[in-house]
Amino acid sequence: MKRLTPSTIRSFRRKVYDHYRKQGRDLPWRKTDDPYHILVSEIMLQQTQVERVTGKYREFLRAFPNLASLARAPLARLLRIWSGMGYNRRALSLKRLAQQVVAGHQGKLPADPAELIKLPGIGPYTAGAVAAFAFNKPVVVMDTNIRRVFIHEFFQDKKGVRDVDILPLVEETLDRKHAGRWYNALMDFGAMLKSKEGNPNRRSAHYTRQSPFENSNRQVRGRILKALVGGEPLTGPQITKAVGMDREQVKKNLAQLGKEGFIKKVGRTYVII
DNA sequence: GTCCGGGTAT
């Protein structure tokens, strides 16, 4: 494992903060300290580029300004607002999270990552990000932008770089007194590297290509939910027609969406729960 | 049309 000298750490921090001062992005979720707002932004950013999240973030918070309003929101309305974001499962998780926090945490998000990670839809990254951005906790966080920065800076000619080898460097270089600001700066630096110098993340051991989207279950699921978010109950054949894809595949995905808690069958029709 | 990104759950 690589160790950093104090002077390497100093100049690295200076470089990252210099970039942040000059080119840091002015993003809406950086102007709030409401943990719920920050959580919403992080869930959205898991799956969508920054430019497309900003508008949706505002629309979402206008519709669901706090955890209590999200907890009692009808799922169909939530999915309508979520549409265009992809990964509907995360909207469902977010609603379940809101219900749990309202019922069991006095309506307040916990600040401890070990507690956050127990909530649905929150994994290691989001637990750390909320702890750092909403509560300024000096936790170690790894995401694609952070990974890119460290591979670019400290694993220059290496291939198959593992996160396990990067994490100690994230910890060593962390600005512990200003964790939130530091991670904002780090992520902006990483975003800049993507556009300027190709993508160092291809040298990550965790880099994978995704499978094709066309005719995939993902596409079928998306279309099924899109057909149902209007709120009108539809029969199996009506859904198959709306989706315009293989009937057996539609049936299989209807069953799966039922199991996950998106939809239920009412007589011969399906509706969003 | 083809390629691409990206945490979490299982």
Add this chain to the structure above:
DNA sequence: ATACCCGGAC
């Protein structure tokens, strides 16, 4: 290890 989503770049 693999599934989940959609829109933007080309």
